Ligand SMILES: Nc1ncnc2c1ncn2[C@@H]1O[C@H](COP(=O)(O)OP(=O)(O)OP(=O)(O)O)[C@@H](O)[C@H]1O
């Protein structure tokens with residue numbers, strides 16, 4: 001009895017390892033290149049001139065400038081994610097349900113192709129399109145629709161445009177992957193049972209694709225929030241986002257404590273949002289199951 | 297409300313319906329009439345167009361030609377959600393994110409029925425399908441047979457004028473299949489709704505149907521009561537597909553119900569219509585209609601090639617003098633014991649049990 005009780009934890013530990021060993025290499029790598037640097041940086045943000053202090057966080061929290069950058073970062077990322085979702089879902093639907101099988105491969109290629117070019121070049125392309133003497137302005141001037149070039153660059157719209165363009169393949173591919181596994185006969189069954197095209201989408205297609213929508217949104221949101229090149233090139237100095245601020249503190253101002261502090265705040269807020277989003281959506285997913293389905 | 301007298305006997309009518317995919321005909325000039333309350337099976341080999349017909353009635357495919365009427369109304373341009381029919385999919389297509397209750401209630405809620413009525417009717421049909429206690433479960437938590445019943449209840453609860461079933465028992469093992477066949481037939485009698493049932497299992501079609509449409513390559517070859525088709529198959533394909541059949545080549549000597557066909561030099565009895573004396577003909581005889589007999593004018597000499605004991609029955613494989621294989625099914629064990637492989641025997645049959653069939 002006692003012996004068995006004493007052995008149980010050991011056996012359980014070995015059991016866990018038996019299931020999780022395939023994760024080990026990735027875990028070690030993640031630990032070395034992600035968690036370890038983070039743990040090294042964390043104390044950096046609590047030390048100024050070798051003394052422990054909360055001064056960094058006090059200045060971040062106390063200074064409205066940082067809040068405005070944080071706010072802008074999240075606003076731009078959320079907006080970009082939503083636009084990606086709204087534009088990407090129909091593309092994924094087309095890709096999985098509507099396109100002729102023989103052409104499917106080509107559409108996939110078109111969706112993936114931009115990923116083969118670096119974000120730097122793809123952002124620069126937008127400079128050519130949206131610049132003072134860019135394609136859009138030249139075109140509008142040529143048509144006589146405007147008298148002076150519009151200021152299309154160096155604002156939040158330009159950043160969101162660039163981010164959406166760069167991130168949308170991730171959204172499309174993630175949703176398409178999930179939609180591929182949603183049996184088309186479920187949609188037919190919904191039609192058969194009296195649901196119209198829209199009702200079928202709302203009650204069957206979308207709820208069943210929700211995991212893809214969630215995963216795609218997380219992915220795009222995280223990539224947007226951490227992106228540096230696109231906001232830097234299209235947003236200009238006046239529309240700083242957190243990644244730019246962190247880069248600046250580490251590489252130009254050499255204020256490592258402040259850079260580390262901002263990085264930690266960014267991470268904390270991101271985790272919080274993802275946690276909240278997950279909770280809300282998973283509760284909704286459960287809610288749509290019970291008799292509440294009638295109200296969805 | 298239409299008067300009782302005005303109600304037509306016919307609930308579904310297909311008239312010259314055709315459907316092609318690319319260059320291939322999936323369904324060719326099919327006409328079919330299903331009566332109110334009738335259980336009709338579409339029976340045929342894989343790829344013969346059974347599902348395509350069902351999907352056209354359900355509204356999921358558009359016919360290229362022909363008319364489809366349900367309860368007297370032309371439905372060709374009506375979308376699936378507005379047709380008074382429901383389809384039970386082969387894969388069941390239960391909504392995995394909805395509970396059993398919500399699955400069954402799905403159709404009623406789309407009709408915007410009052411909440412109390414939705415609840416009441418859903419519970420009634422759950423009970424009818426023997427699923428009272430499963431309402432809160434999700435499809436993934438059910439066995440295959442239970443999922444099948446949910447699919448049935450989900451369709452029947454809408455009280456369609458016709459229920460379409462696409463191999464609904466195909467995914468079940470043999471034993472469960474047999475049990476579900478019985479349940480299905482009882483259910484159909486109880487609700488009194490017409491069923492159009494797709495299967496490629498001849499036993500299932502025979503056990504369940506009022507009438508069977510035997511199909512091949514997109515056309516209906518014969519449409520009649522199962523017993524009629526079994527007893528009087530019109531083509532060689534039908535004879536072989538519905539039950540087992542011996543088909544022997546010969547030449548017609550006399551026509552009529554007591555006709556004579558010359559087979560391997562012998563004058564054999566057969567029912568001959570649709571052929572004239574002198575015509576080449578194929579005669580179909582069921583294995584159980586063959587009788588062993590000693591020499592005679594209407595006895596076909598054969599050699600025993602093999603004998604197989606099958607429990608309640610036995611089968612003897614024979615070969616005629618012309619080299620054609622024959623299969624005899626018998627039930628009297630003593631007869632089997634008297635036969636030796638390689639032995640010469642004679643077989644014969646009654647004229648009403650042998651039929652000239654089209655090739
Ligand atoms: N969407 C489609 N595109 C092209 N051809 C199709 C399509 N659906 C069916 N077919 C073809 O039409 C023919 C009839 O198909 P159908 O599904 O009706 O056969 P079935 O009798 O139901 O066969 P099974 O018993 O295997 O289900 C087949 O040759 C099939 O290949």
Ligand SMILES: [Mg+2]
Pocket residue numbers: 346347348462
């Ligand atoms: Mg089929």
